Amino acid sequence: MGAGDNRGMDSTPANRQVDARDRDGEGRARNARPRDGLGRPLPYGTDGVERQPEGVVRAPAATVAEAQRLLAAGKPFHAHEVFEDAWKSGPEEERELWRGLAQLAVGLTHAARGNRAGGPRLLRRGAGAVEAWAASSGRPRPHGLDLAGLAGWARALARDAERDGSAVDAAVRAPRLRG
Incomplete structure:
Protein backbone atom coordinates (compact mmCIF):
# COMPACT_ATOMS: atom_id res chain seq x y z
CA MET A 1 0.00 0.00 0.00
CA GLY A 2 1.43 3.38 -0.96
CA ALA A 3 1.46 6.55 1.13
CA GLY A 4 -2.01 8.07 1.41
CA ASP A 5 -3.57 4.87 0.10
CA ASN A 6 -6.13 3.72 2.66
CA ARG A 7 -7.75 0.93 0.68
CA GLY A 8 -8.33 -2.05 2.90
CA MET A 9 -8.79 0.12 5.98
CA ASP A 10 -12.44 0.87 5.22
CA SER A 11 -14.80 -2.05 4.67
CA THR A 12 -17.39 0.10 2.86
CA PRO A 13 -17.35 -0.56 -0.89
CA ALA A 14 -16.53 2.58 -2.89
CA ASN A 15 -19.83 2.45 -4.75
CA ARG A 16 -22.03 2.30 -1.63
CA GLN A 17 -23.18 5.21 0.50
CA VAL A 18 -22.15 4.82 4.11
CA ASP A 19 -25.60 5.62 5.54
CA ALA A 20 -28.41 6.12 3.06
CA ARG A 21 -31.19 5.53 5.58
CA ASP A 22 -33.92 8.10 6.06
CA ARG A 23 -33.46 10.16 9.23
CA ASP A 24 -35.83 12.21 11.36
CA GLY A 25 -35.07 15.76 12.56
CA GLU A 26 -33.01 14.40 15.46
CA GLY A 27 -30.90 12.11 13.28
CA ARG A 28 -32.61 8.86 14.27
CA ALA A 29 -33.23 6.29 11.55
CA ARG A 30 -36.85 6.63 10.40
CA ASN A 31 -38.26 5.34 7.16
CA ALA A 32 -39.73 8.29 5.27
CA ARG A 33 -41.69 6.16 2.80
CA PRO A 34 -45.38 6.97 2.80
CA ARG A 35 -47.67 4.43 4.47
CA ASP A 36 -51.18 3.23 3.82
CA GLY A 37 -53.90 3.18 6.48
CA LEU A 38 -52.65 -0.19 7.77
CA GLY A 39 -49.06 1.00 8.11
CA ARG A 40 -47.74 -0.79 5.01
CA PRO A 41 -44.98 1.10 3.21
CA LEU A 42 -45.83 2.54 -0.19
CA PRO A 43 -43.37 3.55 -2.92
CA TYR A 44 -41.64 6.91 -2.48
CA GLY A 45 -43.65 9.67 -4.13
CA THR A 46 -46.99 7.93 -3.51
CA ASP A 47 -49.63 9.72 -1.47
CA GLY A 48 -50.05 7.90 1.82
CA VAL A 49 -51.99 8.65 4.96
CA GLU A 50 -50.63 11.15 7.43
CA ARG A 51 -48.43 9.50 10.01
CA GLN A 52 -49.26 9.54 13.66
CA PRO A 53 -46.71 11.72 15.48
CA GLU A 54 -44.55 9.67 17.83
CA GLY A 55 -43.71 10.42 21.43
CA VAL A 56 -46.84 12.45 22.18
CA VAL A 57 -47.70 12.56 25.86
CA ARG A 58 -51.47 12.61 26.33
CA ALA A 59 -53.80 12.32 29.28
CA PRO A 60 -55.47 8.88 29.40
CA ALA A 61 -58.82 10.28 28.21
CA ALA A 62 -57.12 11.91 25.21
CA THR A 63 -55.26 8.68 24.44
CA VAL A 64 -58.50 6.68 24.43
CA ALA A 65 -60.33 9.30 22.34
CA GLU A 66 -57.56 9.52 19.72
CA ALA A 67 -57.15 5.74 19.52
CA GLN A 68 -60.92 5.30 19.12
CA ARG A 69 -61.00 7.90 16.33
CA LEU A 70 -58.22 6.09 14.47
CA LEU A 71 -59.79 2.67 14.97
CA PHE A 77 -51.73 0.67 13.00
CA HIS A 78 -51.92 4.35 13.92
CA ALA A 79 -54.04 3.60 17.00
CA HIS A 80 -51.28 1.21 18.07
CA GLU A 81 -48.82 4.10 17.99
CA VAL A 82 -51.10 6.18 20.24
CA PHE A 83 -51.28 3.32 22.74
CA GLU A 84 -47.52 2.85 22.47
CA ASP A 85 -46.98 6.50 23.42
CA ALA A 86 -49.14 5.96 26.53
CA TRP A 87 -47.27 2.77 27.39
CA LYS A 88 -43.91 4.52 27.15
CA SER A 89 -44.87 7.79 28.87
CA GLY A 90 -47.55 6.75 31.35
CA PRO A 91 -47.23 5.69 34.95
CA GLU A 92 -45.39 2.43 35.57
CA GLU A 93 -48.48 0.77 37.06
CA GLU A 94 -50.39 1.25 33.78
CA ARG A 95 -47.69 0.25 31.29
CA GLU A 96 -48.97 -3.30 30.84
CA LEU A 97 -52.50 -1.99 30.27
CA TRP A 98 -51.39 0.28 27.41
CA ARG A 99 -49.08 -2.38 26.05
CA GLY A 100 -51.97 -4.87 25.93
CA LEU A 101 -54.15 -2.31 24.14
CA ALA A 102 -51.34 -1.72 21.64
CA GLN A 103 -51.19 -5.47 21.01
CA LEU A 104 -54.94 -5.49 20.32
CA ALA A 105 -54.51 -2.72 17.76
CA VAL A 106 -51.57 -4.51 16.11
CA GLY A 107 -53.62 -7.71 16.07
CA LEU A 108 -56.41 -5.90 14.24
CA THR A 109 -53.80 -4.44 11.87
CA HIS A 110 -52.51 -7.90 10.98
CA GLU A 131 -57.45 -9.31 31.40
CA ALA A 132 -54.31 -9.98 33.45
CA TRP A 133 -53.85 -6.25 34.07
CA ALA A 134 -57.48 -5.87 35.16
CA ALA A 135 -57.18 -8.83 37.54
CA SER A 136 -53.88 -7.71 39.08
CA SER A 137 -54.88 -4.04 39.40
CA GLY A 138 -58.48 -4.65 40.52
CA ARG A 139 -59.55 -2.08 37.90
CA PRO A 140 -61.77 -3.70 35.23
CA ARG A 141 -62.75 -0.31 33.69
CA PRO A 142 -59.74 2.03 33.89
CA HIS A 143 -60.33 5.36 32.15
CA GLY A 144 -63.75 4.04 31.10
CA LEU A 145 -62.20 1.21 29.04
CA ASP A 146 -64.29 -1.96 28.85
CA LEU A 147 -61.45 -4.47 29.26
CA ALA A 148 -63.68 -7.54 29.47
CA GLY A 149 -65.56 -6.43 26.36
CA LEU A 150 -62.29 -5.77 24.51
CA ALA A 151 -60.94 -9.21 25.43
CA GLY A 152 -64.17 -10.82 24.16
CA TRP A 153 -64.04 -8.77 20.95
CA ALA A 154 -60.41 -9.78 20.36
CA ARG A 155 -61.03 -13.50 20.85
CA ALA A 156 -64.09 -13.44 18.56
CA LEU A 157 -62.15 -11.61 15.85
CA ALA A 158 -59.25 -14.06 16.22
CA ARG A 159 -61.63 -16.99 15.68
CA ASP A 160 -63.21 -15.30 12.64
CA ALA A 161 -59.87 -14.40 11.10
CA GLU A 162 -58.60 -17.98 11.47
CA ARG A 163 -61.80 -19.50 10.13
CA ASP A 164 -62.35 -17.14 7.19
CA GLY A 165 -58.70 -16.66 6.25
CA SER A 166 -59.37 -13.38 4.47
CA ALA A 167 -58.54 -9.84 5.48
CA VAL A 168 -61.06 -8.20 7.78
CA ASP A 169 -62.35 -4.67 7.29
CA ALA A 170 -60.57 -2.79 10.08
CA ALA A 171 -63.17 -0.02 10.29
CA VAL A 172 -66.11 -2.44 10.37
CA ARG A 173 -64.46 -4.73 12.94
CA ALA A 174 -62.99 -1.93 15.09
CA PRO A 175 -63.76 -2.31 18.79
CA ARG A 176 -65.54 0.19 20.98
CA LEU A 177 -62.99 0.98 23.65
CA ARG A 178 -65.55 2.25 26.12
CA GLY A 179 -68.59 0.07 26.65
Whole structure:
Protein backbone atom coordinates (compact mmCIF):
# COMPACT_ATOMS: atom_id res chain seq x y z
CA MET A 1 0.00 0.00 0.00
CA GLY A 2 1.43 3.38 -0.96
CA ALA A 3 1.46 6.55 1.13
CA GLY A 4 -2.01 8.07 1.41
CA ASP A 5 -3.57 4.87 0.10
CA ASN A 6 -6.13 3.72 2.66
CA ARG A 7 -7.75 0.93 0.68
CA GLY A 8 -8.33 -2.05 2.90
CA MET A 9 -8.79 0.12 5.98
CA ASP A 10 -12.44 0.87 5.22
CA SER A 11 -14.80 -2.05 4.67
CA THR A 12 -17.39 0.10 2.86
CA PRO A 13 -17.35 -0.56 -0.89
CA ALA A 14 -16.53 2.58 -2.89
CA ASN A 15 -19.83 2.45 -4.75
CA ARG A 16 -22.03 2.30 -1.63
CA GLN A 17 -23.18 5.21 0.50
CA VAL A 18 -22.15 4.82 4.11
CA ASP A 19 -25.60 5.62 5.54
CA ALA A 20 -28.41 6.12 3.06
CA ARG A 21 -31.19 5.53 5.58
CA ASP A 22 -33.92 8.10 6.06
CA ARG A 23 -33.46 10.16 9.23
CA ASP A 24 -35.83 12.21 11.36
CA GLY A 25 -35.07 15.76 12.56
CA GLU A 26 -33.01 14.40 15.46
CA GLY A 27 -30.90 12.11 13.28
CA ARG A 28 -32.61 8.86 14.27
CA ALA A 29 -33.23 6.29 11.55
CA ARG A 30 -36.85 6.63 10.40
CA ASN A 31 -38.26 5.34 7.16
CA ALA A 32 -39.73 8.29 5.27
CA ARG A 33 -41.69 6.16 2.80
CA PRO A 34 -45.38 6.97 2.80
CA ARG A 35 -47.67 4.43 4.47
CA ASP A 36 -51.18 3.23 3.82
CA GLY A 37 -53.90 3.18 6.48
CA LEU A 38 -52.65 -0.19 7.77
CA GLY A 39 -49.06 1.00 8.11
CA ARG A 40 -47.74 -0.79 5.01
CA PRO A 41 -44.98 1.10 3.21
CA LEU A 42 -45.83 2.54 -0.19
CA PRO A 43 -43.37 3.55 -2.92
CA TYR A 44 -41.64 6.91 -2.48
CA GLY A 45 -43.65 9.67 -4.13
CA THR A 46 -46.99 7.93 -3.51
CA ASP A 47 -49.63 9.72 -1.47
CA GLY A 48 -50.05 7.90 1.82
CA VAL A 49 -51.99 8.65 4.96
CA GLU A 50 -50.63 11.15 7.43
CA ARG A 51 -48.43 9.50 10.01
CA GLN A 52 -49.26 9.54 13.66
CA PRO A 53 -46.71 11.72 15.48
CA GLU A 54 -44.55 9.67 17.83
CA GLY A 55 -43.71 10.42 21.43
CA VAL A 56 -46.84 12.45 22.18
CA VAL A 57 -47.70 12.56 25.86
CA ARG A 58 -51.47 12.61 26.33
CA ALA A 59 -53.80 12.32 29.28
CA PRO A 60 -55.47 8.88 29.40
CA ALA A 61 -58.82 10.28 28.21
CA ALA A 62 -57.12 11.91 25.21
CA THR A 63 -55.26 8.68 24.44
CA VAL A 64 -58.50 6.68 24.43
CA ALA A 65 -60.33 9.30 22.34
CA GLU A 66 -57.56 9.52 19.72
CA ALA A 67 -57.15 5.74 19.52
CA GLN A 68 -60.92 5.30 19.12
CA ARG A 69 -61.00 7.90 16.33
CA LEU A 70 -58.22 6.09 14.47
CA LEU A 71 -59.79 2.67 14.97
CA ALA A 72 -63.15 3.91 13.67
CA ALA A 73 -61.34 5.34 10.63
CA GLY A 74 -59.85 1.91 9.85
CA LYS A 75 -56.34 2.88 11.01
CA PRO A 76 -55.47 0.38 13.74
CA PHE A 77 -51.73 0.67 13.00
CA HIS A 78 -51.92 4.35 13.92
CA ALA A 79 -54.04 3.60 17.00
CA HIS A 80 -51.28 1.21 18.07
CA GLU A 81 -48.82 4.10 17.99
CA VAL A 82 -51.10 6.18 20.24
CA PHE A 83 -51.28 3.32 22.74
CA GLU A 84 -47.52 2.85 22.47
CA ASP A 85 -46.98 6.50 23.42
CA ALA A 86 -49.14 5.96 26.53
CA TRP A 87 -47.27 2.77 27.39
CA LYS A 88 -43.91 4.52 27.15
CA SER A 89 -44.87 7.79 28.87
CA GLY A 90 -47.55 6.75 31.35
CA PRO A 91 -47.23 5.69 34.95
CA GLU A 92 -45.39 2.43 35.57
CA GLU A 93 -48.48 0.77 37.06
CA GLU A 94 -50.39 1.25 33.78
CA ARG A 95 -47.69 0.25 31.29
CA GLU A 96 -48.97 -3.30 30.84
CA LEU A 97 -52.50 -1.99 30.27
CA TRP A 98 -51.39 0.28 27.41
CA ARG A 99 -49.08 -2.38 26.05
CA GLY A 100 -51.97 -4.87 25.93
CA LEU A 101 -54.15 -2.31 24.14
CA ALA A 102 -51.34 -1.72 21.64
CA GLN A 103 -51.19 -5.47 21.01
CA LEU A 104 -54.94 -5.49 20.32
CA ALA A 105 -54.51 -2.72 17.76
CA VAL A 106 -51.57 -4.51 16.11
CA GLY A 107 -53.62 -7.71 16.07
CA LEU A 108 -56.41 -5.90 14.24
CA THR A 109 -53.80 -4.44 11.87
CA HIS A 110 -52.51 -7.90 10.98
CA ALA A 111 -56.02 -9.33 10.67
CA ALA A 112 -56.88 -6.46 8.29
CA ARG A 113 -53.74 -7.24 6.28
CA GLY A 114 -54.94 -10.86 5.97
CA ASN A 115 -52.28 -12.33 8.26
CA ARG A 116 -54.19 -15.45 9.28
CA ALA A 117 -51.66 -16.58 11.91
CA GLY A 118 -50.17 -13.36 13.29
CA GLY A 119 -53.41 -11.41 13.64
CA PRO A 120 -55.18 -13.98 15.83
CA ARG A 121 -52.02 -14.61 17.88
CA LEU A 122 -51.62 -10.90 18.67
CA LEU A 123 -55.33 -10.46 19.37
CA ARG A 124 -55.24 -13.30 21.90
CA ARG A 125 -52.02 -12.02 23.46
CA GLY A 126 -53.56 -8.55 23.85
CA ALA A 127 -56.77 -10.01 25.28
CA GLY A 128 -54.78 -11.96 27.85
CA ALA A 129 -52.70 -8.91 28.72
CA VAL A 130 -55.66 -6.59 29.39
CA GLU A 131 -57.45 -9.31 31.40
CA ALA A 132 -54.31 -9.98 33.45
CA TRP A 133 -53.85 -6.25 34.07
CA ALA A 134 -57.48 -5.87 35.16
CA ALA A 135 -57.18 -8.83 37.54
CA SER A 136 -53.88 -7.71 39.08
CA SER A 137 -54.88 -4.04 39.40
CA GLY A 138 -58.48 -4.65 40.52
CA ARG A 139 -59.55 -2.08 37.90
CA PRO A 140 -61.77 -3.70 35.23
CA ARG A 141 -62.75 -0.31 33.69
CA PRO A 142 -59.74 2.03 33.89
CA HIS A 143 -60.33 5.36 32.15
CA GLY A 144 -63.75 4.04 31.10
CA LEU A 145 -62.20 1.21 29.04
CA ASP A 146 -64.29 -1.96 28.85
CA LEU A 147 -61.45 -4.47 29.26
CA ALA A 148 -63.68 -7.54 29.47
CA GLY A 149 -65.56 -6.43 26.36
CA LEU A 150 -62.29 -5.77 24.51
CA ALA A 151 -60.94 -9.21 25.43
CA GLY A 152 -64.17 -10.82 24.16
CA TRP A 153 -64.04 -8.77 20.95
CA ALA A 154 -60.41 -9.78 20.36
CA ARG A 155 -61.03 -13.50 20.85
CA ALA A 156 -64.09 -13.44 18.56
CA LEU A 157 -62.15 -11.61 15.85
CA ALA A 158 -59.25 -14.06 16.22
CA ARG A 159 -61.63 -16.99 15.68
CA ASP A 160 -63.21 -15.30 12.64
CA ALA A 161 -59.87 -14.40 11.10
CA GLU A 162 -58.60 -17.98 11.47
CA ARG A 163 -61.80 -19.50 10.13
CA ASP A 164 -62.35 -17.14 7.19
CA GLY A 165 -58.70 -16.66 6.25
CA SER A 166 -59.37 -13.38 4.47
CA ALA A 167 -58.54 -9.84 5.48
CA VAL A 168 -61.06 -8.20 7.78
CA ASP A 169 -62.35 -4.67 7.29
CA ALA A 170 -60.57 -2.79 10.08
CA ALA A 171 -63.17 -0.02 10.29
CA VAL A 172 -66.11 -2.44 10.37
CA ARG A 173 -64.46 -4.73 12.94
CA ALA A 174 -62.99 -1.93 15.09
CA PRO A 175 -63.76 -2.31 18.79
CA ARG A 176 -65.54 0.19 20.98
CA LEU A 177 -62.99 0.98 23.65
CA ARG A 178 -65.55 2.25 26.12
CA GLY A 179 -68.59 0.07 26.65
